[in-house]
Amino acid sequence: MEKIIDENKQGQKLATTYKEGNTRKVFIESYGCQMNFSDSEIVASILEKEGFNSTQNLEDADLVLVNTCSIRDKAEQTVRARLQKYNKVKRKLNPKMKVGVLGCMAERLKEKFLEEEKIVDLVVGPDAYKDLPNLINEVDEGRDAINVILSKEETYGDISPVRLNSDGISAFVSITRGCDNMCTFCVVPFTRGRERSRDPQSILSEINDLVEKGFKEVTLLGQNVDSYLWYGGGLKKDFSKASEIQKATAVDFAKLLDMTATKFPKLRIRFSTSNPQDMSLDVIHTMAKHRNICKYIHLPVQSGSNRILKKMNRQHTREEYMELVDNIYKIIPEVSLSQDMITGFPTETEEDHQYTLDLIRYVKYDYGFMFAYSERPGTLAARKFEDDVPLDVKKRRLQEVIDLQREVGYERLKMHVGKTQEVLIEKTSKKSDKHWAGRNTQNNMVVFPKTENYKPGDFVNVKILDCTTATFIGEAVDYSDNN
Known part of the structure; x- marks a missing residue:
């Protein structure tokens, strides 16, 4: 999921x-x-x-x-x-x-x-x-x-959320609801219904309200943002029935990104989550075009084995995924990628597991979200497949995936040492009240000593001096020109 x-x-x-x-x-x-x-x-x-x-x-x-x-x-x-x-x-x-x-x-x-x-x-x-x-x-x-009736139309686009747990700096803006991808391990299509997109004007209006309130960053949110498609309302699956005018004036995710980045040039823009089968090169080119669209993509893959991907009903192969990654790195060399990975899916063999490890070595993700498979009631996998991989095998494979991800992620982080990067200050560091913490465009956490001048919400150029396996350590140089 x-x-x-x-x-x-x-x-x-x-x-x-x-x-x-x-x-x-x-x-x-x-x-x-x-x-x-x-x-x-x-x-x-x-x-x-x-x-x-x-x-x-x-x-x-x-x-x-x-x-x-x-x-x-x-x-x-x-x-x-x-x-x-x-x-x-x-x-x-x-x-x-x-x-x-x-x-x-x-x-x-x-x-x-x-x-x-x-x-x-x-x-x-x-x-x-x-x-x-x-x-x-x-x-x-x-x-x-x-x-608990699931809707074909509801997007809550007419409701302005109360930002009760916000830091006043970053906010989430929902652009789609539901999901049409029937991955066999996932219950979401049954609990959140079919996929539908929100009117782009209501999205821009909500973002404008956030900007006027001083927010500096938004994350466009959906179960699968890449399949965003607005053609006047309705389910994505019914787009083929739309009129010619509706099709000609439709807004896809690349266009929505471009509209948002162009209208709010000082606003930092992120999005989550992507699906490999739906991510177009138009989205990647739009990311490259705009400085304020963060150079980070969460690109779940779940397995490196074509056989397991097919059992998961993922609509992409290992080779298609690798080709997409190659294109992303070619168009945005500085991009960071993260993954979702499931170990021990029904019938997974050691050969399947090795394919997953090989994919991690190939892509060189910055970080990942990794889990051992657990059967969820109501999913297609629970109905169709026996959960036949022993728990100790799942855990061992999961640890191997985690260890390898930590290794390649650390190598990716070390590539940034010595560079100066723009950081949006979010808060005081958890480990030291004498340090600020914020993220760069690649979504990496950066900590650096506090000075009298800077405060949360400021964009600051920070020179990266060192890194741990999860965090950059740096020093502030000056304000960036994005303030």
Whole structure:
């Protein structure tokens, strides 16, 4: 699944807000990928208009919502533990509290939460957040409420998210919802529905609002941004039925990138996540054309074996992927690439595993997100394939992938030592309050000593002096000309 899960953000609570006149409080906790965290901001915006302020104090909440993920079993087990915690607080301290489940887990388990487990009052799928006011009324009147209907149109493009956990510097802007890629290991097409794109004008309007508020960086977000296609609304799969005028005026991802970079030349632009089968060279040329589009691509591959790729229903071969990588490096030599990799997929042999290791050596990724395969209920793989690779073999292969990725990634990082690079200061370093931390265009973290002059949100030229396996160490030279 092309979703980056930041373990440091799991269980993040939306910040406390206060809007005069609102009398109820909602506590929202989020798990999973960045799409879920973005959705929680949409939910907060909807509920704010319904009289709810957000709180980080669970005991004070009238409504407790957990935004869930189904991509890994660990995430689901964590959510179940949190629901038990919520209900313990409800029984002992706040009997009027209502508890709800949002997101992918809500869609996958549906009525089970209400009928079998009886631990929640409210179940809301990813496409039903606008129905929250009605559902909450149902709950207030003593009835359980559920809406997990998947939509062919909903993009939430008309809702301006409440940026409750933002640093005021970087923000995520959703451009697509759903996914049409039926990878056999992934549950997302069944929990988030078919792929549809958001009106580009609503995207540009949201970005403009962020720029006016002082944000310096946006990440265009989608399950598969490269298949973004706006032709007046509707599912991507129905584009063939569009009129000639619709086809002639359609906006694909390369055009959206170009529009965004041109309109906001001082804004740093990232995107996630890409799918190799849909990434066109037009996108790569657009990245090369604009300085403010970051030179970093997360390009999930999952396996280096054609046989396993076919069983995964990935719509690309090893050779096609390598050709794409060759073209990317040719057009943008300074680009950094990262990967998703799954070890121990059903029937994977040592030969398949060696193909994966060989691909890592060929591509030389800067870093990666690597996991041992775990069977997910509801996926095609769970229905069709026996999970036949022993756990100890999965773990051993995973460690070999991690070790090799660390080795090639470190070699990639060392190539930057001695160079001066533009860094957007994001925060104080976690390890030292005397250092700033920020990222360069390649998405590498850079730390450097603080001075009186610089502050979060500044673009600074930093000379790279050294590196660890994950971080650059440098010194500030001056402001960049992007401020």
